[in-house]
Amino acid sequence: MIPIDLKGKLALVAGVGDDRGFAWYISKALAAAGARLVFATHPRLVNVVGNILERDLDKESRQLPFGAGELKVERVLPCDVSYDTMADVDEKTLNDKRFSKHGDYSIQGMANTIAKDFGGGVDIFVHSIAFSPEIKNKAIDTSRKAYLTALSVSSFSLTAMLKALQPFMEHRPDGASAIALSYLGGDRVVPHYGGGMSTAKAALQIDAKQLASNLGPKNIRVNIISAGPYASRAASAIGDIDEMVRHSAACSPLPRGITPEEVGNTAAFLCSPLAAAITGHVLYVDCGYNVMGVFPKVE
Numbered sequence: 001m002i003p004i005d006l007k008g009k010l011a012l013v014a015g016v017g018d019d020r021g022f023a024w025y026i027s028k029a030l031a032a033a034g035a036r037l038v039f040a041t042h043p044r045l046v047n048v049v050g051n052i053l054e055r056d057l058d059k060e061s062r063q064l065p066f067g068a069g070e071l072k073v074e075r076v077l078p079c080d081v082s083y084d085t086m087a088d089v090d091e092k093t094l095n096d097k098r099f100s101k102h103g104d105y106s107i108q109g110m111a112n113t114i115a116k117d118f119g120g121g122v123d124i125f126v127h128s129i130a131f132s133p134e135i136k137n138k139a140i141d142t143s144r145k146a147y148l149t150a151l152s153v154s155s156f157s158l159t160a161m162l163k164a165l166q167p168f169m170e171h172r173p174d175g176a177s178a179i180a181l182s183y184l185g186g187d188r189v190v191p192h193y194g195g196g197m198s199t200a201k202a203a204l205q206i207d208a209k210q211l212a213s214n215l216g217p218k219n220i221r222v223n224i225i226s227a228g229p230y231a232s233r234a235a236s237a238i239g240d241i242d243e244m245v246r247h248s249a250a251c252s253p254l255p256r257g258i259t260p261e262e263v264g265n266t267a268a269f270l271c272s273p274l275a276a277a278i279t280g281h282v283l284y285v286d287c288g289y290n291v292m293g294v295f296p297k298v299e
Contacts, residue, residue, distance in 0.1 A: 002274065004268050004274065006033040007033075008034070008036075009124055011122075011271070012126070015041075015128030017045045022260055025263060026264045026268075027071065028064050029264030030124065031064055031072070038073065038077060038114070040110050041078065042079070043099045075117070075118075077113055078110075079105055079107060082157075083107065111168070114168055121172065122168040122176065123169070123174070124177050124178075126179050130153070131153045132196050134194070135193070139198070151196060155200045155203040162220075166215065177222075178223070179224070179271065180204055180208055183229075185197065186201025187202070216279060225285055228245075228248050228284075228286030229248050230260060252286065252292070253292070255287075256287060
């Protein structure tokens, strides 16, 4: 049996906001393989995530796969990826008590905490962050402000976070791995996936390839998981997500929808020594939907 053993590795997972999204299931898979976990979460969601990690009501969702016990997270760090440093924060946000109570919630603040409290060594980084205030708008109806917000939060944040984390990830004993989450909407036109989000995902994918080239000499691998449609809470903002899941299931070579556990398992593989030669790659976890050119009629 070939094991995936991540014991002793520190994984920083950015973008956990609930117990239904891909970031949650990736975290569970990494923990089941033995990794230590730290979350980087939007300041408004820190308490929400903290409650999920502690409440008896959510105990079932914390159960790890493969009988590996219960999910434990060493720290939930506040991080708004819109801001590289606190000097970038606008006045309105600075005065917002939901933010100010967390102190330094910038990318650099998160990196400083990693250095101070966790010895500065990060073996795994997961980027599961995406946002557009106008995601339901067609491209032609998207404002410049929303478009740039989608690019900043969903795409450039990967570059900004890896730049801040590079000193802690470079030349790790077994190398380091970074993963970001994408979607087929970055390759093709998908209705309801507007507001600059499709462009942001396309940018994220080429950025990951550029970063793989930039960071490869530091023994840091950068890959993308492009997951099929899945009815997470965040995906509800897209539009008719249930119809998207149904269509994908009917038209895929494997005629079914994906599960979040399958995305989690793929992430664990990509972060393991079994994937030591894989970088700059977009790996589709979508039951093969991406390979189809002509779709069967969906009844």
